[in-house]
Amino acid sequence: MDTTLTDPYATSESPINLRDLGRVRVLRALTEKPQLSRAELVRQTGLARSTVGSVIFDLISAGLVRESADAGATGARTGRPPQLLSLEPDAAYALGLDVGHDHVRAILTDVVGTTRWDQSEALAVDGDPERTLNTAVNLIDRAIEDVGVRREKILGLGLGIASPVDMSNGQLHAEGIMPGWVGVRPTDELADRTGLTVRIINDANAGVLAERRFGAARGCANVVYLRLSSGIGAGVVCDGRMLLGYSGLAGELGHVIVDPTGTLCRCGNRGCLETVASPPAIAELLTRSWGRPVSGADLADLLLAGDRGTLRAVEDAGNAVGRALAATVMVLNPELIVVGGDLVTAGEALFEPMRRTLSRNTMISHTRTRIVPSTLGDSAGVRGAATMVLDDVPERLGLDPPPAT
Numbered sequence: 001m002d003t004t005l006t007d008p009y010a011t012s013e014s015p016i017n018l019r020d021l022g023r024v025r026v027l028r029a030l031t032e033k034p035q036l037s038r039a040e041l042v043r044q045t046g047l048a049r050s051t052v053g054s055v056i057f058d059l060i061s062a063g064l065v066r067e068s069a070d071a072g073a074t075g076a077r078t079g080r081p082p083q084l085l086s087l088e089p090d091a092a093y094a095l096g097l098d099v100g101h102d103h104v105r106a107i108l109t110d111v112v113g114t115t116r117w118d119q120s121e122a123l124a125v126d127g128d129p130e131r132t133l134n135t136a137v138n139l140i141d142r143a144i145e146d147v148g149v150r151r152e153k154i155l156g157l158g159l160g161i162a163s164p165v166d167m168s169n170g171q172l173h174a175e176g177i178m179p180g181w182v183g184v185r186p187t188d189e190l191a192d193r194t195g196l197t198v199r200i201i202n203d204a205n206a207g208v209l210a211e212r213r214f215g216a217a218r219g220c221a222n223v224v225y226l227r228l229s230s231g232i233g234a235g236v237v238c239d240g241r242m243l244l245g246y247s248g249l250a251g252e253l254g255h256v257i258v259d260p261t262g263t264l265c266r267c268g269n270r271g272c273l274e275t276v277a278s279p280p281a282i283a284e285l286l287t288r289s290w291g292r293p294v295s296g297a298d299l300a301d302l303l304l305a306g307d308r309g310t311l312r313a314v315e316d317a318g319n320a321v322g323r324a325l326a327a328t329v330m331v332l333n334p335e336l337i338v339v340g341g342d343l344v345t346a347g348e349a350l351f352e353p354m355r356r357t358l359s360r361n362t363m364i365s366h367t368r369t370r371i372v373p374s375t376l377g378d379s380a381g382v383r384g385a386a387t388m389v390l391d392d393v394p395e396r397l398g399l400d401p402p403p404a405t
């Protein structure tokens with residue numbers, strides 16, 4: 001039977017192959033729900049039972065899918081136990097890289113997103129792209145060697161970076177944020193040095209991808225992920241799609257002005273959220289007040305000791321975040337706000353004023369939005385970077401399967 005159709009909008013060289021489409025649909029279903037029976041796959045994909053059968057035969061033969069007995073099945077029925085299909089974890093791999101202001105972190109995951117390797121190096125990133133990129137490449141090489149993976153089975157490298165970035169062309173908007181990186185194209189640099197396909201995403205956008213797939217926002221189509229670290233930013237998913245904006249820069253909540261007479265921000269404005277609600281900003285406030293150096297890393301201990309000045313500074317930060325989020329909630333009407341980043345360790349000292357101020361500054365109809373801490377913690381950025389690669393698994397494996405081992 002000829003299973004080739006011609007797409008009227010495609011050239012004659014690029015026909016759509018029904019078998020390829022079937023593979024992509026089955027792989028998509030198994031990506032969204034890790035274990036499915038054949039009957040569930042028929043329902044989920046809308047394909048004929050016979051098509052699903054032959055596609056599964058193909059995928060199992062290619063080492064991309066496995067079939068195993070349903071361990072949870074009970075009952076007195078005799079005969080073959082129900083079988084469930086799932087992606088073969090070692091069918092392919094993804095790399096994730098998180099380039100923050102003060103660290104580079106790399107992970108290697110299998111095709112279902114289980115982290116198989118995870119290491120980080122402290123580094124002053126903002127002024128030194130060359131050293132940062134070399135460190136990143138060393139980490140990647142170590143990951144590949146330690147896990148013992150063949151390079152051709154790696155689908156790509158996702159780079160999450162603490163700078164505004166236009167995902168459509170890979171261009172950084174690093175002015176004032178990561179000054180040494182102006183004019184640097186990290187995707188090209190990393191592709192040249194690793195031979196891998198590289199995609200780039202802002203770290204807060206990476207966070208929302210990871211929290212939706214593996215963390216606090218699973219199954220949530222309207223979610224804001226807010227990252228409160230030395231940089232502050234938000235990743236937004238609206239009706240199931242990431243909100244990028246005109247030039248890919250949507251979600252720069254860290255540079256919303258919350259105090260017009262406040263401190264100068266590194267972006268050149270005054271009183272941005274980042275100048276009151278980032279751990280370095282709070283530490284700077286305490287340093288000035290006490291006349292001795294305090295760092296962002298000291299805040300957790302100071303809160304634990306019940307220090308009044310630190311509690312007050314964190315409360316002020318929570319109130320400022322709540323005000324900035326109120327505008328966000330009124331515009332976007334999210335179901336869930338997931339808060340991640342270093343400041344989350346402050347716990348209720350941060351969340352209570354944040355919730356209170358958000359509630360006071362939004363209409364009653366908008367107060368059903370929940371605020372929860374990130375469940376992925378400081379790994380949200382790097383896992384989100386890898387998730388960007390994993391999200392393409394159905395198309396990549398369905399249309400161009402990697403070599404079987």
Ligand SMILES: [Zn+2]
Pocket residue numbers: 254255256265266267268269272274
């Ligand atoms: Zn700013």
